[in-house]
Amino acid sequence: xxxxxFSEEQLRTFxxxxxxxxxxxxxxxxLAADVLLRSDLRGIDxxxxxxxxxxxxxxxxxxxxxxxxxxxxxETATTATVDGDLGLxxxxxxxxxxxxxEKAKTYGxxxxxxxxxxxFGIAGYHALMAVEQDMVGISMTNASPLVAPxxxxxxxxxTNPMCYAFPAGNYxxxxxxxxxxxxxxGKLEIAxxxxxxxxxxxxxxxxxxxxxxxxxxKQGGSLLPLGSDKDHGSHKGYGLGAxxxxxxxxxxxxxxxxxxxxxxxFLEPSKDPxxxxxxxxxxxxxxxxxxxxxxFKNHLDNWxxxxxxxxxxxxxxxxxxxxxxxxAAEAERKLKGIPLIDVVVKDLNxxxxxxxxxxxx
Amino acid sequence: xxxxxFSEEQLRTFxxxxxxxxxxxxxxxxLAADVLLRSDLRGIDxxxxxxxxxxxxxxxxxxxxxxxxxxxxxETATTATVDGDLGLxxxxxxxxxxxxxEKAKTYGxxxxxxxxxxxFGIAGYHALMAVEQDMVGISMTNASPLVAPxxxxxxxxxTNPMCYAFPAGNYxxxxxxxxxxxxxxGKLEIAxxxxxxxxxxxxxxxxxxxxxxxxxxKQGGSLLPLGSDKDHGSHKGYGLGAxxxxxxxxxxxxxxxxxxxxxxxFLEPSKDPxxxxxxxxxxxxxxxxxxxxxxFKNHLDNWxxxxxxxxxxxxxxxxxxxxxxxxAAEAERKLKGIPLIDVVVKDLNxxxxxxxxxxxx
Numbered sequence: 056x057x058x059x060x061f062s063e064e065q066l067r068t069f070x071x072x073x074x075x076x077x078x079x080x081x082x083x084x085x086l087a088a089d090v091l092l093r094s095d096l097r098g099i100d101x102x103x104x105x106x107x108x109x110x111x112x113x114x115x116x117x118x119x120x121x122x123x124x125x126x127x128x129x130e131t132a133t134t135a136t137v138d139g140d141l142g143l144x145x146x147x148x149x150x151x152x153x154x155x156x157e158k159a160k161t162y163g164x165x166x167x168x169x170x171x172x173x174x175f176g177i178a179g180y181h182a183l184m185a186v187e188q189d190m191v192g193i194s195m196t197n198a199s200p201l202v203a204p205x206x207x208x209x210x211x212x213x214t215n216p217m218c219y220a221f222p223a224g225n226y227x228x229x230x231x232x233x234x235x236x237x238x239x240x241g242k243l244e245i246a247x248x249x250x251x252x253x254x255x256x257x258x259x260x261x262x263x264x265x266x267x268x269x270x271x272x273k274q275g276g277s278l279l280p281l282g283s284d285k286d287h288g289s290h291k292g293y294g295l296g297a298x299x300x301x302x303x304x305x306x307x308x309x310x311x312x313x314x315x316x317x318x319x320x321f322l323e324p325s326k327d328p329x330x331x332x333x334x335x336x337x338x339x340x341x342x343x344x345x346x347x348x349x350x351f352k353n354h355l356d357n358w359x360x361x362x363x364x365x366x367x368x369x370x371x372x373x374x375x376x377x378x379x380x381x382x383a384a385e386a387e388r389k390l391k392g393i394p395l396i397d398v399v400v401k402d403l404n405x406x407x408x409x410x411x412x413x414x415x416x
Numbered sequence: 417x418x419x420x421x422f423s424e425e426q427l428r429t430f431x432x433x434x435x436x437x438x439x440x441x442x443x444x445x446x447l448a449a450d451v452l453l454r455s456d457l458r459g460i461d462x463x464x465x466x467x468x469x470x471x472x473x474x475x476x477x478x479x480x481x482x483x484x485x486x487x488x489x490x491e492t493a494t495t496a497t498v499d500g501d502l503g504l505x506x507x508x509x510x511x512x513x514x515x516x517x518e519k520a521k522t523y524g525x526x527x528x529x530x531x532x533x534x535x536f537g538i539a540g541y542h543a544l545m546a547v548e549q550d551m552v553g554i555s556m557t558n559a560s561p562l563v564a565p566x567x568x569x570x571x572x573x574x575t576n577p578m579c580y581a582f583p584a585g586n587y588x589x590x591x592x593x594x595x596x597x598x599x600x601x602g603k604l605e606i607a608x609x610x611x612x613x614x615x616x617x618x619x620x621x622x623x624x625x626x627x628x629x630x631x632x633x634k635q636g637g638s639l640l641p642l643g644s645d646k647d648h649g650s651h652k653g654y655g656l657g658a659x660x661x662x663x664x665x666x667x668x669x670x671x672x673x674x675x676x677x678x679x680x681x682f683l684e685p686s687k688d689p690x691x692x693x694x695x696x697x698x699x700x701x702x703x704x705x706x707x708x709x710x711x712f713k714n715h716l717d718n719w720x721x722x723x724x725x726x727x728x729x730x731x732x733x734x735x736x737x738x739x740x741x742x743x744a745a746e747a748e749r750k751l752k753g754i755p756l757i758d759v760v761v762k763d764l765n766x767x768x769x770x771x772x773x774x775x776x777x
Contacts, residue, residue: 287648355666
């Protein structure tokens with residue numbers, strides 16, 4: 056596996072050019088590129104520019120609308136439903152979070168369910184928009200069905216990530232951003248490429264047997280919920296995935312469960328949809344709606360210090376604060392650039408040819 | 417193990433009498449008894465009347481105030497912080513949820529962080545208060561430190577449950593009510609009593625090694641987060657436990673992490689508290705703040721039907737909807753009574769002698 060390193064600016068210019076060629080308005084192209092770049096900067100390589108050609112293929116199939124009329128279709132003082140008009144989730148979700156933040160500024164909190172959207176990138180991006188306003192940020196999305204609930208031999212839920220983000224004082228924000236499956240698909244792809252096996256408890260094969268073969272998911276198997284099996288609490292991971300699905304889609308009017316449209320363009324969406332597109336749910340709460348923001352941040356710093364200095368099993372390891380590795384990656388990659396594996400570079404350069412823009416290298 | 421079965425009314429009368437003897441006002445005694453009874457009715461035996469003598473021991477140590485001045489100390493239109501005045505969490509949390517529900521009636525949503533409280537029983541009770549108003553209910557609490565975060569060899573988090581509850585149409589509400597540890601303490605106690613081993617991944621011993629001995633927790637070991645180990649996503653269970661801790665305590669001004677006061681009266685609280693008592697976080701969102709309630713309920717019924725009828729690995733099992741077993745237990749136990757194991761009956765009858773009330777039998 057060979058890496059090529061690009062500056063943030065190189066990848067940003069390239070990504071914006073692709074979205075512009077799709078017909079996105081300039082502001083939308085910039086925003087969508089920012090969401091993808093933030094993922095690469097934060098070290099979440101699976102959700103960044105590596106997915107760009109996937110979004111383009113959905114657009115080619117007219118399953119993404121490059122110029123959507125994103126709008127609030129139902130609301131109260133602190134709640135709203137947004138219709139994404141089949142736009143890029145990368146643009147729809149920030150719109151929804153802005154609505155939530157504006158409501159929170161006036162009323163203390165804001166909560167927005169989104170229908171008729173597409174995949175929104177990393178959940179952390181949207182939650183961090185609230186953190187910048189000294190708010191608690193919450194974001195989640197449903198996704199293409201890949202996960203079998205406890206006892207099931209069917210893919211009924213996506214990896215349905217949930218994110219909670221909190222502003223700290225001297226430390227980076229605490230960002231809990233997690234798939235509700237035991238392991239996300241990206242980890243399987245790494246094992247597939249390197250030809251290694253995976254731990255028990257990540258996937259079951261088409262017959263429903265636990266498997267350590269990373270290829271089983273593509274051969275009719277399923278991912279398993281966080282907890283892996285009933286003894287270890289897989290009903291909890293399933294319950295969290297269900298929560299994300301209900302808040303994102305049953306509440307908004309999007310498709311849920313097995314009806315969620317697949318991210319890959321070669322799989323067709325359901326012929327009998329139960330809603331529109333896929334769904335997100337975002338929220339923002341002003342910290343000073345509960346206590347003065349400085350007090351909160353001082354105590355969160357104290358929380359972080361205490362956990363970072365905890366006694367560990369292995370003296371060479373220490374307790375990691377949620378969001379800490381991503382903040383460290385962001386600082387480093389802003390300076391040193393973003394490494395992409397050769398297959399991603401090849402994919403992006405083929406995309407450049409298709410879209411008629413400058414290749415990366 | 418012998419069971420004795422009591423009617424709901426018998427146990428309710430007994431429990432109210434105990435709280436009255438503690439000096440609780442009548443309404444508080446009734447409410448606290450209702451929370452404990454609901455737990456027993458719903459089959460969550462570990463959190464019901466089995467804990468009654470534990471609350472009394474905390475009251476004897478003046479760590480529970482039977483006649484508290486529970487009040488809102490900070491608020492915006494949709495957020496508030498409640499000071500529980502060291503009252504029973506069984507009374508403080510319903511107070512907080514009522515505040516949240518009232519805010520939601522006016523503004524669409526309401527969110528309340530609570531400090532200076534005690535253990536609040538089952539999270540589901542409080543979340544279901546919102547469901548009865550056609551709202552989404554959310555409740556969580558931090559708790560005595562028993563769980564070691566990923567890599568740690570210290571108990572820094574409680575089993576910190578989170579609950580999300582949703583009103584359905586023809587089906588019982590969907591109630592995701594889960595500890596963020598791989599297994600809650602109650603399961604260890606069952607294994608201790610029956611002399612059996614526990615699965616790998618529930619606890620580590622005092623040296624930080626994985627153990628299948630259920631007694632290790634009492635001998636200096638720790639519970640493990642949902643996910644059990646890093647490979648299986650224990651950092652996610654730890655992240656969820658951290659989220660509960662931050663929302664419940666850093667946001668409200670309660671104690672967090674290792675400073676949370678222990679539930680057992682024989683362990684002293686920290687001499688250097690970082691806040692007041694323990695903390696909860698509750699919320700309510702009107703379903704019709706997002707879409708008409710009937711639409712939501714119809715789609716949630718469809719969600720439930722689809723999941724219930726999923727293809728399973730074992731044809732003798734089916735996918736369980738979160739909250740379904742508890743609703744079934746509640747229906748049955750209301751008719752047939754509540755079975756208590758003999759050690760609990762003995763404990764309650766000793767309590768009756770101490771408090772000078774009628775024993776159970």
